[in-house]
Amino acid sequence: MHSILLSLFPLIALIFTGYILKNRQFFSEGFWAGAEKLNYYFLFPAMLFGNLASARIDLDMVNTILLILTVMLSLACTVLYIIRKIYRIPAARFGVYTQSNVRFNTYIGLAIVASLFHQQGMTLFAIILAISIPMVNILSILALTEKEGMDLRSVSLSLLKNPLIMGCVVGVLFNFSGLQLWGGLQTFIQQLAGCSLPLGLMCVGAALQFMALKNDLLPLLINTFSRLLIMPALAYGICKWLNFSSLETQIFVLYFALPTTSASYILTKVLKGDSQLMAGIISLQTLCSALTLPIVLAFVI
Structure with missing residues (x-):
């Protein structure tokens, strides 16, 4: 547990730093919008490309990832759509509930994997990202x-324009091409990747909106509980049932224990969903994950 807390502390501290800097108005509002845009459209796709371009992609590993993602996401969506049918939930709110259970914070996930599981874990997690995004x-x-x-x-155009999807697709295609990155370019991409996670974590903190927690407390708590505890518990059970390796089990459980991404707020706003509810869920899940992630990781490591 001590090593897990030691690894998680810098990540939590970076998120907290972003929150303090934003709320103390140390930078202008435009700075955070620009930082988020820089990371989302440039730094983070470069990191995904770099990880996937040089990863050793095993087809058996890809099949394993596809299997558990399909099972987990199918189960989650089946339950969500049954609840929607019973309570007649409009798309504006249903989209929020769906995102809070199936989307994940890639910044937090990659930072934890890099700290605890190193290169072998990063390769597995990068392939999970390429398939799941x-x-x-x-x-x-x-x-x-x-x-x-x-x-x-x-819908197709929205997916094609997503820079994270494009970073994954180009990285996988380059990997399968058999080409090698020139050393100078590889170092450049590594430098960009090194900037991405610290900046991304501070942007996560800057995006937190705790005032949104005053409303819809019950849906906020239910979604937080299901995402941070039920989903990883279900993932653990399926991994054990399918006899996955220790590393695979740890990475998959971590993936499903991550809070939802702050990018969910942007998508919700663009598609005219309930962005205030989304902001509340993002904030509560991110806050609670500081407590649940060490517990979940201690259970599987």
Whole structure:
């Protein structure tokens, strides 16, 4: 437990630093918007590309990842759509509930994996990202869209324009091409990747909106509990049932124990969902994950 807390403390401290700097107005509002944009469109895709371009991608590993992601996301969506049918939840709120259970904070996840599981864990987690990012984006867009407003062309365009998806796709294609990155370019990408996680974690902190916690407390608590505790417990059970290796089990449980991403707020706002509810869930999940992640990790490590 001590080593886990030691690894998690710098990450939590960076998030807290971002929150303090934003609320003390140390930088202008435009700084955080620019930092988020720089990371989302440039630094983070470069990191994903760098990890996947040089990763040793095993087809058996890809099949394993596809299997557990399909099982877990299918179970989560089945339960969510049954609840939607019973309570007649509109898309504006249903999309929020879906994102809070199927999307994940890649900044926190990669930072933890780099700290605790090193290169072997990073390779596995990078492949999980390459497969899961398109899947969870499709599920999120569909959940936020009413049936009559469903347009396959606009959904496809949204996915094609997603820089994280493009970073993953280009990285995998480069990997399969058999080409090698020139040393200077590889070092440049590594430098960009090194900037991405600290900046991303501070942007996570800057995006927290605790005033949004005053409303809809019950949905906030239910979604936080299901994402941070039920999902990783279910992932652990499935990994044990399928006889996954220790590292695979640890990485998958961590993945499903992560809080939802702050990018969910942007997508919710763009697609006219309940952005205030989304802000509240993001903030509560991120805050509570500082307590739940050490417990979950201590259980599987």
